[in-house]
Amino acid sequence: MATAFKSLASKLCGVIVRGHLTTKSYIPKAHLSVYNPKYVEPVLDKDTLSKGLEDDDIRHHRPVKAPTTDLSISPLFYDDDIRKFTNMMMKGGNKERVREITRRLLENIKHMQVEKYNKTATDEEKSQIECNPVTIFKQAVENCKPLLTTIRVVKSGVAYRVPICARPSDQRFRAMKWIIESCRDKERRIPMENKLTWEIMDAYNNQGKAVRKKQEVHRICESNRAYAHLR
Amino acid sequence: MRPTDVLFKTASVKKFTNYRDLGFKYKVVRIPALKDEIKSRQPKTESATCVNEMSRMMDCWKKTDFNQSACSKETEVFMQCVAAAKAASQEARDRAAKGLPVKGSNFRPSKQVNEMLARYPQPASNLR
Numbered sequence: 001m002a003t004a005f006k007s008l009a010s011k012l013c014g015v016i017v018r019g020h021l022t023t024k025s026y027i028p029k030a031h032l033s034v035y036n037p038k039y040v041e042p043v044l045d046k047d048t049l050s051k052g053l054e055d056d057d058i059r060h061h062r063p064v065k066a067p068t069t070d071l072s073i074s075p076l077f078y079d080d081d082i083r084k085f086t087n088m089m090m091k092g093g094n095k096e097r098v099r100e101i102t103r104r105l106l107e108n109i110k111h112m113q114v115e116k117y118n119k120t121a122t123d124e125e126k127s128q129i130e131c132n133p134v135t136i137f138k139q140a141v142e143n144c145k146p147l148l149t150t151i152r153v154v155k156s157g158v159a160y161r162v163p164i165c166a167r168p169s170d171q172r173f174r175a176m177k178w179i180i181e182s183c184r185d186k187e188r189r190i191p192m193e194n195k196l197t198w199e200i201m202d203a204y205n206n207q208g209k210a211v212r213k214k215q216e217v218h219r220i221c222e223s224n225r226a227y228a229h230l231r
Numbered sequence: 232m233r234p235t236d237v238l239f240k241t242a243s244v245k246k247f248t249n250y251r252d253l254g255f256k257y258k259v260v261r262i263p264a265l266k267d268e269i270k271s272r273q274p275k276t277e278s279a280t281c282v283n284e285m286s287r288m289m290d291c292w293k294k295t296d297f298n299q300s301a302c303s304k305e306t307e308v309f310m311q312c313v314a315a316a317k318a319a320s321q322e323a324r325d326r327a328a329k330g331l332p333v334k335g336s337n338f339r340p341s342k343q344v345n346e347m348l349a350r351y352p353q354p355a356s357n358l359r
Contacts, residue, residue: 147299147306148285163285165313206300215297222289231279 039065044078076103081138085176089192104193109133109200140203144175144210148221153230162230163221174217175210182209265353272341280316284309 040062043049053059070077070086077083082102090098110133117129130136149170150161166174183195202208288309291302299306323333330343 147288147309165281165285165309206298218292218297222293225286225289228282228285229279 035065036063039063041065042067044071044075070099073099074103076106079134081141081172082134084172085137085141085180088173088176089180101191101193101196104191105196105200106133106137108193108197109136112197112201136204137200140200141172141175141179143203143206144178144214145171146174146214146217147171148218149174150217150221150224151231153227155230160227160230161220161224162227163224164231175214178210178213179203182213185209259358262356263358264356267348267352268345269341269348271345277320281309281312284312 040059042064044067070083077086077099086095086098086102089101110131113129113131113133113136117126117131120126120129130139146166148163149166150163153160153162179196179199183192183199186195199208199210203210284305288302288305291305292299295301326333327340330340332339
């Protein structure tokens, strides 16, 4: 009985986790959670919700966690990348402000792309224009991700910079940091959302400061390639 | 010259105390019994993986002025190699956690050997 319950639980948890990862949701780290481990994650995906629960579903008799503030404010923050980007941009805990910046940023991108779409004449060109701002944002971050980074290795008293393959979380952090930092360097009077719009459109087209920073890191790795075996 | 029994009887040799009969045959420095534990040994750290693939990718970058989209083929090969290396190291870790020997070796991990040795302890001494 106990083993049957365990296997069912693991199966269901697998479904819940997989659903969260493939669609859009957020799982807080288990060791940081204040919830009893018996609490299950909330399901926010509308398709999953409309399906309803099966008779043997574990969620019939388990308490469910409340969604976080971010998630209850806007479905925009169901997306892990966007939530991360927003949090990284935040200064002094002023989350409301950065939420607004993110919203306006995506709105700006949408306006730009739709304008382009309407101005083009042929259907062929129109089909090539991406109008989904979230896709553009993700592609821009993807274009800024460094494949390699260097680590410091000390061998016989000499410090070497050894190129290694960057971890996915590190790649994402670097890409977002570079995008934000390059916007902070620009003219101060211009609103952040406008600067970010330009930077992200540049990065989407593989140009701009953030992409150049990535290439710089790759250059450093290339110049230190002789030490790659020291890892 | 080793002192024979006859020589040993003479007074002149008797004064050398280091030839005296101590009453035992062997001095036991260490007890001749196996210990219940072995040295804990860390598995060998892996050498750098995918160095060739990485250098091939860097060559391509240098040719195309660090344009990543022009080197998609090399990048893909490199990523595949990294994924394979990661899977291999994960497998090795899983095997170590289960207490299985490293691939291509018959030696069990030291932690598991210690557990087994502790279960059946050796006699305190084999001396009779």
